[in-house]
Amino acid sequence: MPVATSGRAMILSLHARAIFVVCSPLVAGNGLAGCTSASDRARDRELPFEPAATLVELMDSEIDPAADALWASVASITNEEGFEERQPRTDDEWLELRRRAITLAEASNLVAMKGRRVTAGYVAARAAGELDSAEAQRRIDANPDVLRAFANALHETSVSALHAIDAKDPAALLQAGGAIDAACEACHLSFWYPDSKP
Amino acid sequence: MTRWLQKIFVAVLTFASLTLLEADSVAHHSFAMFDFTKAISFKGSVKEFLWTNPHVILWFSVDPAKEGDPRPVWWAELTSPGNLTRVGWSKHSFKANEPIEIEIHPLRDGSQGGAFKQAKRLETGEVLTSNLRDAERPGLH
Numbered sequence: 001m002p003v004a005t006s007g008r009a010m011i012l013s014l015h016a017r018a019i020f021v022v023c024s025p026l027v028a029g030n031g032l033a034g035c036t037s038a039s040d041r042a043r044d045r046e047l048p049f050e051p052a053a054t055l056v057e058l059m060d061s062e063i064d065p066a067a068d069a070l071w072a073s074v075a076s077i078t079n080e081e082g083f084e085e086r087q088p089r090t091d092d093e094w095l096e097l098r099r100r101a102i103t104l105a106e107a108s109n110l111v112a113m114k115g116r117r118v119t120a121g122y123v124a125a126r127a128a129g130e131l132d133s134a135e136a137q138r139r140i141d142a143n144p145d146v147l148r149a150f151a152n153a154l155h156e157t158s159v160s161a162l163h164a165i166d167a168k169d170p171a172a173l174l175q176a177g178g179a180i181d182a183a184c185e186a187c188h189l190s191f192w193y194p195d196s197k198p
Numbered sequence: 199m200t201r202w203l204q205k206i207f208v209a210v211l212t213f214a215s216l217t218l219l220e221a222d223s224v225a226h227h228s229f230a231m232f233d234f235t236k237a238i239s240f241k242g243s244v245k246e247f248l249w250t251n252p253h254v255i256l257w258f259s260v261d262p263a264k265e266g267d268p269r270p271v272w273w274a275e276l277t278s279p280g281n282l283t284r285v286g287w288s289k290h291s292f293k294a295n296e297p298i299e300i301e302i303h304p305l306r307d308g309s310q311g312g313a314f315k316q317a318k319r320l321e322t323g324e325v326l327t328s329n330l331r332d333a334e335r336p337g338l339h
Contacts (some may be wrong), residue, residue: 178280
């Protein structure tokens, strides 16, 4: 066995023994209550996840492409050639959309994650009414629960899309797409372009 | 398939892709790209009506300023199908080649597009309205 693997196995083994030693008297005296309490405390500790991407990068690499795919999947098109209903038709097309809905639903959890910065460095506002990255960060830091609520709304609407996809229901998917847009827009109006007035 | 037919096929596909790209390119943005202090109107006809999320798009041909000029195609962005449905619109709200008089809030960069304000059907006089910013405000959904 390689040294590193061997050492890791030993540490894990020591951890297991320590848990056993700590829990044994508690189990004897109070049933499982003591151990449950210890595991609760462990669960409540901050998990050691480190964001690798900024919020803007997360939007650009996961959320926006996934949302765009869901939005573009259902459309009604009227032009000189007639009337066309665009929707997923094959099992493969539905499966691909399902992957996008899962990406969007899980990426919304990443938006809610603590410690993620808006951008790596200062980025100026791109247009009138938009916030620069410093002001966006200040507002998020001052209102983390609001950001989390918006992220939860995106999660719920993404799950609605997932259900529509599982039911292969284009009308429900179009409706879920509108709800996803509303969830995005509500967050953007708070943290991206709150002042886009005439 | 002959070579010239192949070329036509490729050209058609390219045009279709560009059209879709244009639609996708206006999918995700702030309202700041539109100048809501201005409104411009045109007489023309419906080229294409795309009923999709996050924004419904209406392409329309503008009547030429001079005889013989090609008719430029502009686009107008609306809110989502869900929001429009709630105020009486449907995916059949416009027909191809339908003559209209349309009013939009133009793009700040001067290119051929804007936020939809209203359209009047020239055949019936019916007026369809939608305010993009108000429709997208939270609490209206």
